[in-house]
Amino acid sequence: MKINRVILREIRLPLVELFETSFGRTQERRVLLVEIHGGGTVGWGECVAGEGPFYSEETVDTAWLILTQLILPRIVQWSFESPTEFPELCRDIRGHRMAKGCLEAALWDLQAQDLHLPLWKLLGGTREKIACGVSIGIQTSPAALLEKIEQELQDGYQRIKIKVKPGWDVDIVRQVREHFPEIPLMVDANGAYSLEDADHLRQFDDFDLLMIEQPLSYDDLLDHSKLQAQIETAICLDESIRHARDAAHACEVQACKIMNIKMGRLGGPSEARRVHDLCQEQGIPVWCGGMLETGIGRAHNIALSTLENFSLPGDVSAGKRYYKRDTVVPPVEVTADGFIIPPQASGLGYEPDRPWIDELTVRSENFPDSRQSRGL
Ligand SMILES: [Mg+2]
Known part of the structure; x- marks a missing residue:
């Protein structure tokens, strides 16, 4: 399957209640979502990097940088038979596993839909x-x-x-x-x-x-x-x-x-x-x-x-x-x-709520064309 288009966006979503761990408190989540278009369908992934480098070194902003500068330009027009080929495409990029992981997850969703199979x-x-x-x-x-x-x-x-x-x-x-x-x-x-x-x-x-x-x-x-x-x-x-x-x-x-x-x-x-x-x-x-x-x-x-x-x-x-x-x-x-x-x-097996996601979006980038940034 060939990738035609990728959209990366940041959404902000308040938590129902504050969540505290040994390294801090979270009240509102900044979350990166990626959607990959290919073969007439769309796969979705979510980056789990936090707002600050407290659970791991990665943050929402480091993931945004690595994805927009290095990973997404590579994936547009890329053809694959299995999402298991994706790690090889990014092998030269050390670390940044959360950034890579959301892309690979979206590819799995895409392929599962293409094969009419539940992802699991x-x-x-x-x-x-x-x-x-x-x-x-x-x-x-x-x-x-x-x-x-x-x-x-x-x-x-x-x-x-x-x-x-x-x-x-x-x-x-x-x-x-x-x-x-x-x-x-x-x-x-x-x-x-x-x-x-x-x-x-x-x-x-x-x-x-x-x-x-x-x-x-x-x-x-x-x-x-x-x-x-x-x-x-x-x-x-x-x-x-x-x-x-x-x-x-x-x-x-x-x-x-x-x-x-x-x-x-x-x-x-x-x-x-x-x-x-x-x-x-x-x-x-x-x-x-x-x-x-x-x-x-x-x-x-x-x-x-x-x-x-x-x-x-x-x-x-x-x-x-x-x-x-x-x-x-x-x-x-x-x-x-x-x-x-x-x-x-x-x-x-769960449908992304696109109108709601659009409403929550604070910035987005489109690959390969018409790069656009909204807000922030
Ligand atoms: Mg734990």
């Missing part, structure tokens, strides 16, 4: 329903957190993840466990601790957690392996895994027992699938992480989560938890018992 089937998925968990940001008080958990459980979510940081950790988890002795519970530190905190972190072993996610530095494997040898709770790696080679090294040094897969962090669906397969061979279960995606990114996560080794509930949840009006119709919904059913329609 094209990816090789087999799961007919996705188990959903939620990620709860740092709250203003323990009481507010308990109330929030109660509400999410009532909505059917199967696993609760709470963000922790020094000063909001062991005592908070103890209170949560006292109130909810049985629920599947985990914590995510987003790299807020160091190996010197091993004794402190060992206290989490008292709470029967599913896992502790990324306790140590965002770029570390070795200290995590030392920590895993000292604590019972399974370590799950998120930020530390940038590609399949990191995943292989993490397995080799036993730095974790579980992995979080985010296609943006890994540079696209191909690499995400590679990490999934490698983990499956190594007996490491995986789950799909979230990046406050709007509906388009969320739909891609649903498709990815149908792969067999996504055996733990992920952070893929209903769009309404994050946005009053999402970028797709119908919005992503969760069943009363906490599942998302992958759609049977071809491609993403």
